[in-house]
Amino acid sequence: MSKKLKILMIGAHLDDNDFRGGGVSLKYLSLGHEVRFLSVCNGSGGHHEMAPAEIAARRRKEADAVAALTGIEYDIWDIEDCELVADLETRKRMVRYIREYNPDIIFTHRTNDYHADHRNAALLVQDASYLLTVPHFCSDVPAMRVMPVIMYFYDKFVNPVFAPDIVIPTDDVIDKKYEMFDCHVSQVYEWLPYEKGTLDQVPSDSKERLEWLKCPRIPRDRILTDAKDLNVYSPSNNSEYREATAAVKYRDKIAERYGREIADRTLFAEAFQVSEYGEDLTEENKNILFPF
Ligand SMILES: [Zn+2]
Numbered sequence: 107m108s109k110k111l112k113i114l115m116i117g118a119h120l121d122d123n124d125f126r127g128g129g130v131s132l133k134y135l136s137l138g139h140e141v142r143f144l145s146v147c148n149g150s151g152g153h154h155e156m157a158p159a160e161i162a163a164r165r166r167k168e169a170d171a172v173a174a175l176t177g178i179e180y181d182i183w184d185i186e187d188c189e190l191v192a193d194l195e196t197r198k199r200m201v202r203y204i205r206e207y208n209p210d211i212i213f214t215h216r217t218n219d220y221h222a223d224h225r226n227a228a229l230l231v232q233d234a235s236y237l238l239t240v241p242h243f244c245s246d247v248p249a250m251r252v253m254p255v256i257m258y259f260y261d262k263f264v265n266p267v268f269a270p271d272i273v274i275p276t277d278d279v280i281d282k283k284y285e286m287f288d289c290h291v292s293q294v295y296e297w298l299p300y301e302k303g304t305l306d307q308v309p310s311d312s313k314e315r316l317e318w319l320k321c322p323r324i325p326r327d328r329i330l331t332d333a334k335d336l337n338v339y340s341p342s343n344n345s346e347y348r349e350a351t352a353a354v355k356y357r358d359k360i361a362e363r364y365g366r367e368i369a370d371r372t373l374f375a376e377a378f379q380v381s382e383y384g385e386d387l388t389e390e391n392k393n394i395l396f397p398f
Contacts, residue, residue, distance in 0.1 A: 111139040111395065114209035114254070116231055118190060118223035119152070120145045120165045120182065121290045124172060125344075126259035127213045128283040129276030129376045133398045135177050136279075142179040142207060145169070146227045151187025152293055154300045158186065164292050171289035176282075188222070192229040198244050200234040205247045209254050211395050213378065216258045218265065231256060235383040255395055256384030260352055260377040270377035271387060272396055273352055273359040280349060280374045287344060288316050294344055295319075302343065320346050324373050330354045352377035 113134050115123035123131070123143040131141045149165030150158035169180040183199075190196075204212070215228040235256060241249040261268055276283065287294050295315055299305045309315045324330065324346040336351055353360065353375035361369035380387040387395070 109394070111211070111397075112207065112209045113139060113141045114144065114204065114207055114212045115141070116144045116146065116212060116214040116227060117259075118146050118215065118221065118227040119187065120147075120149045120169050121287070121293050122215070122224070122259075123213070124283075124286045124290065126215075127376060127378075128286050129279050129349075129374070130213075130274050130378075130396075130398075131178060132176065132279040132282050132286075133274070133276070137397055139397075140179075141177075142181065142209075143169075143172075144203070145180070145182045146230070147185050147187045147190055147223055148182055149187060152297045154297065156292070161292060165290075168290050168292060172286050175285060175289060190223040190226040192226045192233060196230055197233045197237070200230045201237050201244045202247045204234055204238055204254070205244070205250055208250065211255045211257065212384065213257045213259060216261055216263070216268065216379070218263050219261060220263070228258075232381065232383050235381070253383075253385045255387050255391065256381035257378040257387075258381055260379075262351075268377070269379055270352070270356050270359055271380045272363065272392065273356045273375050273377045274396065274398065275353070275360060275364065275368065275372040276349070276374045276376050277372060280346075283349070284316065284320060287319060288312075298344070319344050322347060324350050326373070329370060329373065331357070346374070349374045 111134065115127045117123040134141050148162040150162040152165065153161040166182060169182060172178060173180045212231060214231045215224040217225050217228040219225050235253050237243045238250045238253055295308050299308050309318050322345050330350060333355055336347055336354055350373055353372045356377050357369050360372055360375060
């Protein structure tokens with residue numbers, strides 16, 4: 107390894123980074139790089155029974171479990187769920203936070219997204235990007251000389267459509283990625299099933315519920331090639347079909363980087379689009395920043 111990379115994933119909520127970038131995070135960590143997750147909101151909105159302060163405290167513990175499992179450093183800001191705004195004070199906080207960590211690459215949401223917190227987290231990163239290098243803005247923390255490369259997480263929204271610049275196979279880390287999901291008990295076994303009306307289907311046994319979370323599972327003996335296969339299941343659940351989405355939709359993009367043979371046997375992948383407001387992702391720094 108020529109240089110230890112610092113990876114920063116900025117999601118609006120606890121688990122956004124896990125869901126959208128957990129696989130590549132595990133790949134960075136296995137190569138000795140450093141990964142930090144920031145959840146801009148504190149998780150206070152994510153339950154149907156527990157009080158906001160109670161659920162925020164519980165979600166901190168769940169994030170700590172992910173940190174203990176993986177080695178990811180997991181930061182959480184004190185902003186209530188559903189109340190994130192991209193105002194000047196929060197922009198300054200974001201600029202200082204990014205400068206202090208000094209990442210090589212940032213991953214975050216796109217600004218077109220169904221959730222206001224996702225949009226505003228993305229906007230805060232975009233607003234911060236150029237200002238990271240402006241010394242008179244937040245002059246108490248030294249400005250960066252160059253911006254980090256900024257990548258957007260995959261999303262399903264189409265106006266404008268997500269256009270991946272890099273698609274990374276995650277078959278080798280998919281089981282561990284599910285172990286990360288499994289740490290977010292209040293989310294994946296309580297809140298999300300409550301929202302979907304499937305709470306009564308969640309097994310009480312901890313091994314059985316993890317298996318339930320993965321279901322319906324992707325058949326291991328054949329490759330899904332048709333995006334219609336994915337639409338059989340709601341993309342909002344956590345089944346293996348969601349984890350397969352990028353591999354099915356962007357198989358040619360995988361082939362471009364890894365060759366047709368690998369692309370044709372990839373079941374799971376994560377896709378990312380470069381932000382034009384960060385440093386350019388060139389052919390040269392692509393292989394440094396994505397060393398797998
Ligand atoms: Zn979210």
